[in-house]
Amino acid sequence: MNKLITLLTMVLLTTSSLLAGDLTGRQIIENVYNRKTPKSQEAILKMTLVNKQGKERVRKIKQISKDFGDVEKSIMFFMTPADVRNTSFMNWSYTKKGKSDDQWIYLPVIKKVKRISSDSKSDYFMGSDFTYDDLGDRKLDADTHKLLREEKFKGETCYVVESKAKDSDYMYSKTVTWVIKGKNIGLKKEFYDEDGEHLKTLFVEKYEKIGDYNIITESVMKNIQKKHKTVMSLSKIKVDKGVSDKKFTERMMKRGIK
C-alpha cells in the first residue's frame, strides 16, 4: 500500500485537459495516473466502517507522504481505536519497474519494527472495504484498458473505461471506471471479483482544490456482496509544506506522533 493521502486522486482524478474525442481507453487511464500530485502531503484520514445493520466503527490515522523522485515514502500513525493506538506503518514505493514496495509495521505491543511482505495486496486495510492494492498506485500496463461508452453520471458526461488485469491471478477480473469527459476526473469505479461478479463500487463524494492540486476529500467504497461500506475522509490537509526526510525512518515509527 502506498500513497494513502493521494490514494484515490491517483486513480480517479486528474486536472489535465486533453481533448477526449481521440483518446483510447489506455490514454484516458494514463491521464488519470499522470495527474499532478503534491511533492509532500500531511493529513488526518478518518475511516468509518459501516456494516449492514448500520453499526459504525471509526479509525483515525495521521498520514505523511513525500515524493523523493525514484521513491515515494509514506508513513501512517494510527490514532484510534485504542487497541491499535501508536501502531505505525511505513511504505516505500519505487518508480523502477518490477521493484516491489518495502513495508514495515511497528506494533507497540512487541516494540519492534517488523518488515512485512508487500505481497499482501489483496488484504483488506484495517478491516475496511479497501484492499492495500486499492490504496496504491497500480501500474498502467498491469491492465488492458478499453473505452466502453460515454454516459451521464451525476450530471457529468463520462467516459466509461474497462480495465482487465493481465495477470489471471489478480483479485479483480476487471474494473470499470467513470471518468469525467474533458476534466479526466474519475467519479466512480466498479470492481468485479475473480468470478466476474460485481464485488464493490467506489464513489467519489467530494474533492477540493488545495494549493495547485485537486484532492479527493471524501469517498465511499460499498461492498455489494457483503453489504458493508467504508467512508474515507481527509482533513487537516497540508501540501508542499516541506516535510523532513527524517519523518520516514524507523526512529519516527517507534516514537510516534505527539
Place this chain on the structure above:
Amino acid sequence: MIIRPSRASGLFFILLLLIPSGLFAETNIDLNGFIRNETGVLLDTDKDTEFGLLKNTLSLDLNYRNDDDTIGAKATPYIYYYTNDYKMDLREIYIDLFLDSMDIRIGKQQIIWGKADGVFITDIVSPKDLTEFLLPGFDEIRIGVTSLKLDYYMGDNTFELVWIPSFSPTVTPSEDSIWAIKRPIPPNAKLDMSKKEITPSLKNSEIFFKYSVLSSFIDLEVMGGYTWDDDPTLHMTQKVVGNQPIITVTPEHHRLGVIGGSFSKDIAGLFVLRSEAAFYYQKYFLLTTPDKITHENTDQRDYIHYLVGIDATPFWNITMSVQFIQRAILNYDDNIKDNQFDNTMTFLLRKLFMNDLLTLELFAYYGITNDDALIKPKVAYKFTDELELSAGAYIFVGDKDGLFGQYKKNSMVYMKAKLNF
C-alpha cells in the same frame, strides 16, 4: 503467589486512579490502557486446583510530550489481581530527550532487539518474567530494566548504547506454582543463596551496543553485550561431616559475553526471510557427573543460538510464519547435562474474518529434540472496537523432560475478556 507492591508504587497507582481522565484532555498527557479478565480451566482433573488461570489485570499507559516534541515521558503501572493475591508494579517509567540526531532515554524500560518472534536470541537486554511460563504476551513477559539508552541516528543507520547499572535476573515461578521449574537439586541438599544477588556497582553493571540499518535492500542489526547470565548456575559442593556427605547448592550468576546479529529481507515481494544468531562466550553448563576430586559440577563452553524464519501470506489472506531455532554447544563433552543440539520450530497461522472482527489463530512451539510441543489455538471476536472476547487453549504435549512436555498436566482451555480504553 503473593507479591506485595511497594508503598511508593501503590500510592502512585491510587493517585493515578483518582485523576479524572478528562483532566488530561487539554494537556500534553495521554492516558490509555486496558482491563482484562483471564480464566483458564485445567484439562487434567487430578490437579489440586481446577483453574490454571484466574487473573484480572488493570494496565495503564501514561504518556507525556512537551509542546515542541523534544521531551517525553512514559509510565505504565499495572495490577494483576488473582483470587487472593495481587501484584502491582510499573512495567516502564522513563524520560525521553529527543535531540536532532540523538535520543536519550533514562529510566525503567523494556528494550527489545532482534528479528525473532517468541524466541530470545539477541533479545537479551530485558530479562524475562516466567511466572506463567511463556503464556502471557511478550510485552508482559519482558521486564523493564533501569537503564540509560542512547540512540544516535545517521540517515537510516542507528547506533544504540545501553548501560544498565543494576542487574535484574529472570523471574521464575514460585515452588508452589503449577509453572514451577524442576531444578536439578538433590534431595536434602542445602541451599546457599549468599552468591545469588549481584551487588549494584559500576563494576557489576551491564553494557550493550547495537548498530542497525533499515534499508530497501535489507534490515540489519549487529549487537554485542557484556552482561550477566539471567539464569543462575547451580554450583554444587560436597563436604563430609562425620560419615555424612553434605551437599550444598549455591546459585550464582556469571558474566557472559555475547555478540550477534539479525536481518530480515523481502524476497521478491513474496515472503520475508528472517534470521538471527548470537555467539555466547563461556557460559556455564551443568555436568551429569561431577568431578570426583573437586566435586565441581559445572563447566564452561561457548555456544551459538540461531534462527531462520519466513513470513508470508501465500493464499486466502492467511498469515503464515515458520521459524527454525537451534542452540548448539561448541566443543561438546558428553558429560554436559544439556544436549549438544537443541532444535525447536515455531508455526503461526492467522486469518481475519468479518472486516477484522473475528480472528482465528494457531501458534505452536515444537521441540524437535524432545518431541514435545505447546499448541495455542485461539478465536477472538471484537464486539466493539474496545471490547474483545477470546477463547482458546494451551495444549502441552510430549516428553516430560522437554521444555513444553514438563507441563503436560497444565493443558487448559481459557476465556478472556479485554476492554481497551
